[in-house]
Amino acid sequence: MPLAEAATTMELSQLTFHEQPELRHPDLVTAFAGWSDAAQAATGTVSYLVKRLGAKRFAEIEAEEFYDFSSLRPTVTVDRGLITSLKLPHSSFFCWQNQTGDRDLVLLHGIEPQLRWQKFVDLILDLAGQLKVHRIYALGGLYDRTPHTREPRISGLVNKPELLDVLERDGIEPIVYQGPSSLHGLLMTECVERKIEVISLWAHSPFYVRAESNPMACHALLRKLTKFLEIELDLEELRKAGEYLQDMLSRLLAESDQLRRYVQQLEEQYAAEDTAPREPSEDANRIIREVEDFLRNERHRGEAS
Numbered sequence: 001m002p003l004a005e006a007a008t009t010m011e012l013s014q015l016t017f018h019e020q021p022e023l024r025h026p027d028l029v030t031a032f033a034g035w036s037d038a039a040q041a042a043t044g045t046v047s048y049l050v051k052r053l054g055a056k057r058f059a060e061i062e063a064e065e066f067y068d069f070s071s072l073r074p075t076v077t078v079d080r081g082l083i084t085s086l087k088l089p090h091s092s093f094f095c096w097q098n099q100t101g102d103r104d105l106v107l108l109h110g111i112e113p114q115l116r117w118q119k120f121v122d123l124i125l126d127l128a129g130q131l132k133v134h135r136i137y138a139l140g141g142l143y144d145r146t147p148h149t150r151e152p153r154i155s156g157l158v159n160k161p162e163l164l165d166v167l168e169r170d171g172i173e174p175i176v177y178q179g180p181s182s183l184h185g186l187l188m189t190e191c192v193e194r195k196i197e198v199i200s201l202w203a204h205s206p207f208y209v210r211a212e213s214n215p216m217a218c219h220a221l222l223r224k225l226t227k228f229l230e231i232e233l234d235l236e237e238l239r240k241a242g243e244y245l246q247d248m249l250s251r252l253l254a255e256s257d258q259l260r261r262y263v264q265q266l267e268e269q270y271a272a273e274d275t276a277p278r279e280p281s282e283d284a285n286r287i288i289r290e291v292e293d294f295l296r297n298e299r300h301r302g303e304a305s
Helices: 001-011 038-053 115-132 161-169 182-191 215-229 236-255 257-270 284-304
Strands: 015-018 027-033 056-061 075-079 083-086 091-098 105-111 134-145 155-156 197-208
Touching: 001 091, 027 038, 027 075, 027 182, 027 215, 038 075, 038 091, 038 134, 038 197, 038 215, 056 115, 083 257, 134 215, 155 215, 161 197, 161 284, 197 215, 215 236, 236 257
Parallel strands: 027 105, 027 134, 134 197
Antiparallel strands: 015 056, 056 091, 075 083, 091 105, 155 197
16 A cells, blocks of 8 residues: 555554655664663664665654643744744654665654654554564663773663564673663554564663763664664764764873772673663762763864864
């Protein structure tokens, strides 16, 4: 059934289509800005995929019904008193046709909705069903007591017991957690009813590195994800960005005895801990402020040079 017909026969009225792609049982990769996107690990990963693969935007979820604009503000551009544009929060679907493999790819770069989670998830899964999606990979990011001097840990969860073996084969530790949920929880449980496999991959970023985005986390997440998707992707840009961030943090370690001791403690704990997120220690706020101040000053120096 063409997507144009789907819009009338299924609950897809909140989707705006730009084109109707013909895809071969694609995988769907999702990322939502917000609570489950620490260090922009998830949305940064999908953005990198869109850019490197040249994926095309083919549909968007209309924002009006799912966001509170008084807290998630639209952005406006005003040029010398003349308003030139207004952008509402949006979630976009992209597609990529795989020329060397058996499965194409759909990418969802979105914002976790504040309202009507069930309807939002139903829209995603109705479209996934129409496109005959093979499997969903739901990406997330969290802050953890992990040192920046080690490879970012990638943990995971699944919605079917047999998929736990898939995590084990790729060296991804299963998450142990009980507490508040992101949209991922509803998405994954709804997929059980619809018989869609979901693997959710989470990048653990150092809690004390509150940079706007962490390329090291994106790099680690993409290394795992591309294996699942069986695609080759040039990660050199992310690798170099990660090295730049590492260099700045290394300079700070050389200047700060307190941070150096703290990172050494984290390194000692890193190998022994499981993937349950650890709460920062009592002096965490002081450590975070020190790193934030240093990175801010380094950025200002770079802009001035």
